[in-house]
Amino acid sequence: MHAVKTKRRINLSAVVAVSLFAILLLAGMISRNNGEKHKETPPERNEPSAETALAAENAAEPENQPEEGQAPLRAVDPDKPMVALTFDDGPSGEYSPLILDCLEKNNAVATFFEIGCNVAKYPEIDKRAAELGCEIGSHSYYHNVLPGQSQEDIAEDQRLCKEVFENAIGTDPVLIRPPQGSVVKSILNQYDQIFVGWSVDTEDWLYQNVDRTVNKVQQAGDLDGQVILMHSIYKESVQAAEILVPWLIEQGYQLVTVSELFAYHYGITPEKHYYYAYDYFISDGTLMLS
Ligand code: NI
Numbered sequence: 001m002h003a004v005k006t007k008r009r010i011n012l013s014a015v016v017a018v019s020l021f022a023i024l025l026l027a028g029m030i031s032r033n034n035g036e037k038h039k040e041t042p043p044e045r046n047e048p049s050a051e052t053a054l055a056a057e058n059a060a061e062p063e064n065q066p067e068e069g070q071a072p073l074r075a076v077d078p079d080k081p082m083v084a085l086t087f088d089d090g091p092s093g094e095y096s097p098l099i100l101d102c103l104e105k106n107n108a109v110a111t112f113f114e115i116g117c118n119v120a121k122y123p124e125i126d127k128r129a130a131e132l133g134c135e136i137g138s139h140s141y142y143h144n145v146l147p148g149q150s151q152e153d154i155a156e157d158q159r160l161c162k163e164v165f166e167n168a169i170g171t172d173p174v175l176i177r178p179p180q181g182s183v184v185k186s187i188l189n190q191y192d193q194i195f196v197g198w199s200v201d202t203e204d205w206l207y208q209n210v211d212r213t214v215n216k217v218q219q220a221g222d223l224d225g226q227v228i229l230m231h232s233i234y235k236e237s238v239q240a241a242e243i244l245v246p247w248l249i250e251q252g253y254q255l256v257t258v259s260e261l262f263a264y265h266y267g268i269t270p271e272k273h274y275y276y277a278y279d280y281f282i283s284d285g286t287l288m289l290s
Contacts, residue, residue: 090232116141123168197277
């Protein structure tokens with residue numbers, strides 16, 4: 001027993017010694033290889049300077065160009081105040097193009113929660129909006145209030161929306177604003193989308209009065225992080241937008257899309273099956289209904 005143990009110990013020692021030698025040898029080879037690699041490759045190629053990184057970025061730019069119907073990338077300063085203008089119920093063949101003209105003139109963007117059956121009529125309007133950097137959200141196909149609808153009705157609405165939005169902008173929107181802002185939990189779960197409400201209601205649809213709509217926004221206080229609700233189907237809303245867009249910019253707000261607001265102001269990736277509504281925006285992202 002004792003002799004066997006000793007023999008094993010010797011064998012073990014031999015194995016350890018050989019292993020150590022092998023490790024040291026390998027380590028030497030590896031470090032030599034590294035040395036050779038460093039000799040072959042100039043250090044500046046391993047650690048690109050700011051200039052070469054920029055050059056690489058610029059060279060890669062053509063590949064980063066947006067696909068047809070998709071928004072180009074925009075620079076948003078997360079440290080500066082920002083607000084999201086949203087327009088519901090379009091596209092309107094008459095008024096939506098005027099809102100887009102106003103946004104384009106002011107180098108600004110908005111989010112349009114469009115009704116599917118209107119998108120079917122004016123796909124080119126949403127295509128232009130997306131190309132200007134605006135965001136297109138869904139506002140359902142027929143603008144029927146969601147609570148109370150059967151699963152089949154909802155599935156059919158989703159199918160129709162997918163078809164018209166994909167035709168217009170090449171994709172099904174990730175955002176949805178429920179008609180009248182009304183939704184219940186069981187319905188949230190039936191949509192593979194992010195529900196978005198608003199925090200400043202201009203009531204433009206109710207009064208259709210330019211001054212009233214403008215005042216609602218101008219007297220709403222601090223608008224940083226807020227979502228303003230307007231509609232793209234009234235002449236007075238267009239006129240109000242023509243006053244509000246330059247005014248907001250003058251006040252120092254960046255006009256951003258809703259997705260940009262989530263990313264740059266709230267610093268979040270919004271989740272599907274949740275409703276980011278009044279409470280969320282008014283509490284600066286601390287209150288959440290789901
Ligand atoms: Ni609506």
